[in-house]
Amino acid sequence: MLDLYAHFAALEVLRVRLKREFVSGSLTAASAVETLKAVESTYPFAVLGSVVDHLIAHAGPSTAEVDRLQKAHALSVDVRAFLNDLRDVRSAIENVARNPKAANALADYNAARAALADLYLRYDPLVARLQAFVWQLHPLRHLTQHPVSTDQPTGAWPWRDLFLSRRTGAFVAEVMKLARASGRPEAIAFAFGVGASYVGNIFGSSYLTHGVGGPRRSHVYRDRLASYSVGAWFRHGRLAEGADFDPIRRVPVFGSPQNPALPPWLTALLKKAFSNVYASGDLPAVLPDVDAAYVQLLEHWRLLHSFPPLAPAEPIDDTLDLAIVNTLTPQDKDPDEPTTPRDGPEPEPDGPERLFDPGPGSPPWFMEKHEDWLDYVKEACLDLLFLPIFLIRVGFWLGHDASENEPPKSGGLASRASKLSTPLTQSEFDAVMGGKDILIAVVWLHHLDAGLHHFATACLKVLKVVGLIYPEREDLLEPTYRQFVVLPPASLGVQWPSLPPADPALFLQPPAGSLEAPATVPSTLGPGHKPIAFLMTGFGGSASVMSEGFDLLLDELRDLPSSPLRSSNLNLDADRGHLAACWTPAAGTSVTDNPQSPVVLSYGDV
Structure with a gap:
């Protein structure tokens, strides 16, 4: 999944695109106009929504890292x-x-x-x-590997991985529905941020796995190094299209700085969304504690920036x-x-x-x-x-x-x-x-x-x-990080997806082992492309957050039944390539089989 800074950048781009559509007269639906006004008036809530995957990640396996x-x-x-x-x-x-x-x-x-x-x-x-x-x-x-890599049942998964791999579109649609019903501008802004998180992961994770050589479940440390390298690229670089406002590039603090806390209405909204979306199937025994997760997210953010x-x-x-x-x-x-x-x-x-x-x-x-x-x-x-x-x-x-x-x-x-x-x-x-x-x-x-x-x-x-803190701008010129922010040339013959290396300590090197079958295409991007390509149109990629990503959210912003979020769930780790749906190994098979037998999950499956 994308890091925090890449999520902030995806939110900025989607907000700019939403406003452009409104100003041009292309977007007139009342729900979409209401969303734009809510985002611009209560932007910190949109920022928090844009990193909702990181919020959920702190409801469990981040304890060792922190x-x-x-x-x-x-x-x-x-x-x-x-x-x-x-x-x-x-x-x-x-x-x-x-x-x-x-x-x-x-x-x-x-x-x-x-x-x-x-x-x-x-x-x-x-x-x-x-x-x-x-x-x-x-x-x-x-860092904790995705439990699917060892064929664990979903009931044993942490909420981070369940959230990224099961009912992903349904969760976004549910949050948007609940936010509209509440009528709160802060809730609507938060819901737009959740949509930005979804879109950012769909297109950004494709970029990450392209540079990594395979999905997070197989290359957990390379994935983290790639995520933080791309995040550092966005942190220190400039978006080609300026925003007409001062964007927030930090996790917002609600409550007092000494005792931060989510607003009670937001805690209630998230709990209801989780209850409604994950109502059946083999699930963890309790819902994620989003209040404790928020406090830990802020602590993690503080620590990440305490090593100048x-x-x-x-x-x-x-x-x-x-x-x-x-x-x-x-x-x-x-x-x-x-x-x-x-x-x-x-x-x-x-x-x-x-x-x-x-x-x-x-x-x-x-x-x-x-x-x-x-x-x-x-x-x-x-x-x-x-x-x-x-x-x-x-x-x-x-x-x-x-x-x-x-x-x-x-x-x-x-x-x-x-x-x-x-x-x-x-x-x-x-x-x-x-x-x-x-x-x-x-x-x-x-x-x-x-x-x-x-x-x-x-x-x-x-x-x-080891992926505990971000590289600095000057670090990105080194091979360790550069391999993730400049996609490899075709002459290197890098194929995808690579199986996990025999020695996991060799994660700094591009994987050179066998390939996982069936082979897939990791992204729509070509050799030499930089992270800006998955974010914005016109920088070499055929799909980006700004174009196809916005289109993916458009019907939901209009509150239309045709919204793809109400009919399909895309895997936010890009686990089987670009626009890969949530999936599971076929009955009687293992994720470690080669070739695999992936089965796309139905919309309501967990």
Whole structure:
């Protein structure tokens, strides 16, 4: 299913199309006009409706994911605090080095040494917590596979999967009917958003599965990576057609920020819709708790946006840098161990305009080179091996005895912290400032700053590649994410749908295993197309949310019995290709059979 940002974009496009039809005089039905007025006057409710699938997803299997994110966020806060405190120490030391004759120079220097000693004592416990968190990730279990993949009966399914795979059109039609009957503008706006969610998933999931190589039930982590990559594309890109209003691109908060809650009328509407649509068949024992789900959805949204990029290490001050160049030897200032830290961002392999240009061209498409997601963990672990060396060397040059000529190759951080905690006398301080030790310390503090930044960035990348947080704009240029926002060229011979890989840890690579039969066409899009193609007409696709998607909702907006939502249910995971209907394996067969025997469900079947 689509992520939140792609849903917001689909809602924007459908609202613009609805207004265009009204302004042109093509759409005059009273119910459609009422819908437009309701959406424009109570837009936050339409926004919530547009992510109704995510609301329902939080009534069950998202608990493990939110728990992982909460723990990751707590660690992130402490890592950032550690880095910021180190940067405060570095700034203080550099200020003293620039002006050692200042009245407060000795006091500032001793305070910086004491602060660094505190960091030494905080380092090992922080690393232990990071290592424990990584072990919790392995093996990956924070995303739950669709239960159909193991032939579980629908009564054992979480509501998320039941909602995406059974009676999908019927639910939208029911919500719209109940909203019209209520006469509330907020309810009508919410219902339009639910329709936008339906349409967005139908066309967007086709795009996702095209890039993934198969459906979510077979490739749960590739599907998440694709969903978040496409969402990041919409988050940072611009729609080619501007909106004449300020769109909301966040989950709206109802109630007080400290105690958010769905309006009681909306809770009642959703419960009635679920009761009416899922009234018979093998179903979960209780209806989804939408009130608790809403609170968790808001918490998930908060967590997703609580991992901002880290600023790289600042360069050494020009005055100090000149003194370093004129005073120190290469052995004084360069690490002699193999290290991963480096200054500044990696050079971009291609300009972002190539990625965000909404045209239908075919920019380069890169195959993933990493073997599996643990390679990213190993990269971060390299920093854990070498950062203590940086710490010890900094501590040596800021707190060594005259008898010590070289930093120790062994020894714990605690012993170095003890020396740093002892204040220097004025004569000892003058001796340090009179030699080159302070300049060497400045250099190694910069190495340490850059190393910590690289380590923290590597940890964030781990969260991105396992689908816990969104990639940033610059990340989308990397093969890991680019493979999902630029559909592969025909020359690669990618076929669809691929069976699950033998090793699920290899989800960063395009699937190279056997195909699921019967083969299907994943989408109407061609090689090189970007996410804008499924959203808007004129960017290479033959079907889009703006055109066919709007037409799919049109009769329902007019409240006509001919509405396709009242006669067919389309699978919102695009499980068997573009415009695939809800289905089940034939009696006596399994979803793991190859070839499969899919049977389209009747409108009322669960």
